Amino acid sequence: MSGWLxxxxxxxxxxxxxxxxxxxxVSLPFGIAIAWLLxxxxxxxxxxxxxxxxLPLILPPVVTGYLLLLSFGRKGxxxxxxxxxxxxxxxxxxxxxxxxxxxxxxxxxxxAIRLSIEAVDRKLEDxxxxxxxxxxxxxxxxxxxxxLPGILAGMILCFAKAMGEFGxxxxxxxxxxxxxxxxxxxxxxxxxxxxxxxxxxxLTLISIALSVTALFASEALARRVSRRVAG
Amino acid sequence: MNPALQVDVRxxxxxxxxxxxxxxxxxxxxxxxxxxxxxxxLVNIIGGLIRPEHGRVVVDGQVxxxxxxxxxxxxxxxxxxxxxxxxxxxPHLTVRQNLLFGRWFAPRLAPATTELDAVLELLGxxxxxxxxxxxxxxxxxxxxxxxxxxxxKPRLLLMDEPLASLDEARKAEILxxxxxxxxELHIPIIYVSHAVAEVARLATTLAxxxxxxxxxxxxxxxxxxxxDIAGLSGLREAGSVLEGEVLAHDPHYGLTTLRSRxxxxxxxxxxxxxxxRLRVRILARDVMLSLGRPQGLxxxxxxxxTVAEIGEGDGRGAVTLRIDCGGAPxxxxxxxxxVAELGLVPGLGIHAIVKxxxxxxx
Numbered sequence: 345m346s347g348w349l350x351x352x353x354x355x356x357x358x359x360x361x362x363x364x365x366x367x368x369x370v371s372l373p374f375g376i377a378i379a380w381l382l383x384x385x386x387x388x389x390x391x392x393x394x395x396x397x398x399l400p401l402i403l404p405p406v407v408t409g410y411l412l413l414l415s416f417g418r419k420g421x422x423x424x425x426x427x428x429x430x431x432x433x434x435x436x437x438x439x440x441x442x443x444x445x446x447x448x449x450x451x452x453x454x455x456a457i458r459l460s461i462e463a464v465d466r467k468l469e470d471x472x473x474x475x476x477x478x479x480x481x482x483x484x485x486x487x488x489x490x491x492l493p494g495i496l497a498g499m500i501l502c503f504a505k506a507m508g509e510f511g512x513x514x515x516x517x518x519x520x521x522x523x524x525x526x527x528x529x530x531x532x533x534x535x536x537x538x539x540x541x542x543x544x545x546x547l548t549l550i551s552i553a554l555s556v557t558a559l560f561a562s563e564a565l566a567r568r569v570s571r572r573v574a575g
Numbered sequence: 576m577n578p579a580l581q582v583d584v585r586x587x588x589x590x591x592x593x594x595x596x597x598x599x600x601x602x603x604x605x606x607x608x609x610x611x612x613x614x615x616x617l618v619n620i621i622g623g624l625i626r627p628e629h630g631r632v633v634v635d636g637q638v639x640x641x642x643x644x645x646x647x648x649x650x651x652x653x654x655x656x657x658x659x660x661x662x663x664x665x666p667h668l669t670v671r672q673n674l675l676f677g678r679w680f681a682p683r684l685a686p687a688t689t690e691l692d693a694v695l696e697l698l699g700x701x702x703x704x705x706x707x708x709x710x711x712x713x714x715x716x717x718x719x720x721x722x723x724x725x726x727x728k729p730r731l732l733l734m735d736e737p738l739a740s741l742d743e744a745r746k747a748e749i750l751x752x753x754x755x756x757x758x759e760l761h762i763p764i765i766y767v768s769h770a771v772a773e774v775a776r777l778a779t780t781l782a783x784x785x786x787x788x789x790x791x792x793x794x795x796x797x798x799x800x801x802x803d804i805a806g807l808s809g810l811r812e813a814g815s816v817l818e819g820e821v822l823a824h825d826p827h828y829g830l831t832t833l834r835s836r837x838x839x840x841x842x843x844x845x846x847x848x849x850x851x852r853l854r855v856r857i858l859a860r861d862v863m864l865s866l867g868r869p870q871g872l873x874x875x876x877x878x879x880x881t882v883a884e885i886g887e888g889d890g891r892g893a894v895t896l897r898i899d900c901g902g903a904p905x906x907x908x909x910x911x912x913x914v915a916e917l918g919l920v921p922g923l924g925i926h927a928i929v930k931x932x933x934x935x936x937x
Contacts, residue, residue, distance in 0.1 A: 467663055470624055473650040474657040475727045476680035482651075485679065489667045572667060 349546060355522050356530035357550055363438060363526055364506035367446035368499050371453055375498065379457035380483070400512075401451040409515025412444055416516070440517035441524045445506035452501040460494020461487060493570045500562035504555055527551050579763040580604070580634055580731060584620050586627035593617065593627070593787040602779030603757045603764040605795065607771075613787040614767045618733045621765065622657050623650030634731045634763075651680070656724030656732040656762075660739050662716035664708035670719050671704040677727025694722045697759070698752050714745035718752060725760070732756070732764045738773060746773075753777060775799060775816045775856050800897060800904035813895055814858040815906045821851045830875075837900035841875045842932045855932045859895050862907035863928040866917055876929035880905065882921050885914065898927050 349357070381387075382394055400408050416423040417435045426432040434440035464487050472482045488495075510528040517524040519533060531547045534540030579601040586593040593613045597604070606614045619625040621632050623639070626647060632640040634655070639648045664673050674691065695701040698718045708716060717737055724732060734753075738746045750773070757764060757777065768774050774781060778795035791798055800815040819835035824846045831847050833840045833855070842855055869877065880900035888894045888911050896919065898905045905927055919925070 465663075467659065467661070468665060470650070471657065471659060471663040472665070472676070473624075474622055474653075474655060475677040475723065476651050476654070477676075478649075478651050478680070481680055486665060 349550075350543070352521055353530065353543065353547060356525050356527055356547065359438060359441075359522070359525065360507055360527040361554075363441045363445055364503050366442045367449060367506040368453075368503045370442065371446040371450055371502060372495075372499060375450060375453040375457055375502070376488075376495065379454045379461055379498075380487075382454065383458045383461040397454050398451045400448050405448065405509070405511025406515050408447065409444060409512035412440075412447070412512065412516040416440070416443065434517075436517050436520060436524060438517075438523055441513050441526060444512040444516045445509040445526075446502075448509045448512050449502035449505035452505055453498040456494050456498030456501055457491065460491035460497075463494070464490045493566045496562060496566050496569060500558055504558055507551070507554060507558075578633075580765070582617070582621060582630075582632050584617065584627050584630035584632070586616070586620065586625070586630065588613075588616060591787055593620075595782075595784065595787070595789045597782045597789050597792040599763055599765075599780045601761070601763045603753075603766050603777050604780040604782060605774045605778035606765060606767045606782050606784060607769065607774050607778075608784030609769055612784040614769075614784055615735055617784070618657075618735050618765060618767055621731070622655050622733050623648060623653045624657075637730065654728065654730045656727055656729030658717070658720050658724050658732065658734040658737045660736045662708070662713075662720035664711075664716055664719055664723070666708050668707075669704070670700070670706050670708070670711070673708065673719060674704075674723050674726055676723060681727070691726065694725050697755055698722050712745070713741050714748045717741065717745075717749055721752070721756070725756075725762075729762060732762050733767075734764060735767045736769070737766075738768075738770070750776065771814075772856070775814075776854060797904070800906050813906050813908065814856050814861075815904055816854055816856050817903055817905075818852060818854050821847045821849055821853060823849065836903035837880070837905060838878045840878075840929070840932060842934055844934050853934055855934050857905065857929055857932055859906035859908040861930040861932075862898075862905060863930065864896070864898075864907055864909055864913070864917065864919070865926045865928060868926050869928060872928065874928045874930055876932060878905065878927045878929065880925060880927055882919055882923045882925055884921060885919065898925060900927065 378393070378397060382390065382397070413435065414420050416426070418424065418427060418433060423433070423435060426434065432439070434443055468486055468490070469482050472486045477485065508528060509526070510532065513524065513526060514529055514532070519525050519529040525533070527547055527550070531544050531551070534544035534547065578598050580599040582598065583596045584593060591613070593616055595613070595617050606617065608614055616625060620627045620630060627642065629642050630640055631638070631642070638644070638646055639653050640646060665676065668676070674694070698721060700715065700718050700722055703711065703715060703719065708719070711719065721737070738749060741749070754777065756762075757779070766777060774795070780792065781795040781798040782789045782792035783798065784790065796816045796818065817835040817837055817840070819833035819840060822832045822834050822839070824831045826846060829843055830841045831844055833842055833853055840855065842853070847853070878900045880898040882896055883899040883904070884897040886895040886897070892910050892912070893908050894911050894914050895906055895908045896914070898907055907927060
């Protein structure tokens, strides 16, 4: 198959997979925490938090990317701080692509997990409390395992969104082959040059194959998990 | 010795005021009352699932809640076992993992293997260990839930209508296990129910609730025969409970002779071993009264006693009386006309004719 794709195209495929899985894994703990806060918390500003989480879903991706560039760019307040204190640079790096796609996938991740936390029977949590489990322990051994199907669904959605993310990524980290050129950016580049149709088609087929595989894998996993959770 | 349990609670729930005060020296305390009388709210307060406006809960000398002193132990530190109406087993865990759930959080209290075995034997659930809750029957689930609560080593066991969602056969399957809990383990139990039969069979102490208040509390058999309680909506089927010892069983007629405080009783039923203790319940409407000792009657059980109390009429011509039979109370419901014609007054010697006796507990 490596003969079928050019080395540059392979790099784009591998980079996309790397960016999407890193984005999914890094945002998972935050996603669970925010989902729990939104599902169970009662605090001032909850609807503000809800709106902020959903913002990337409704803003044009280019706007999100531009805001990221303003704040996380080397001259932006957060970007400058990160570079001064940790030597971390996000703009025009693959890690920046991770940040952009993680932020774009975050609302989908939180939404799926939040729904499944809301569906967990509070009575089971009360019962665990009477058996000596503290609130965090209840969360770990009762709530979390019971919403595992929702967490998996959220992870897959987040992964798929990150694989397909284009606007915010290209605005924030540009389209540098081998560093920030993910599948969508590579396809876009092909469509911009004469004679690029074949390359665009190859990458498009790969995109479709990856997405469909992710979808089937998640379905199978979710079925297994929910069978286990339902007993 | 400390009383096993002291509860004093005042709490407002919407338009409903809960005000309850009772105590227990151990055994099984039944909280009895119609639906909506505040029983579940009260046990939720004891278990730490609801925080009351004012209250004090002391279990075995340990203050779990004292709103005045600012003490409010969270439910996971109270060590109060709770068996809910629906079993609430964890669906993602096996029966064994459910049973040993409490052990994860209190390794010091972890039950020894012998204890697990004892609980499995007590509840008859040893064969279910590897199963998952979804595959169990309602009765099995409820027994596992009881075992799970016991294995967390509770100071007190709360049971909130644990049989309410089960059919008669399943109830009959579990009741003996609850009796064994009461008699063999030294854990005080609070048992919420609105079923007279369960309460009559199980209660050592009985607290009757109505509209958020504990209207009366005391020894089970005594409370059940009090006339002022007999009229309460939930206890419409007034009756009395007698405890007795099996003297003999006549296989020919299928009758067991029982010695109770009220005198000898003959009750129908399967063979029973001599010396066994039985609880029987006699409904007030099944007790007739006679001034002289009646002759030539088909009724087997005739008890001598004196009229202790005459209740108020129910407005439909019936009056409930409490008869003192050798110290044991017996309720009888007769017509107001009979009371007048026989000249029944407190202190009058009388014979109680018992038309039927039902055995409540083997």
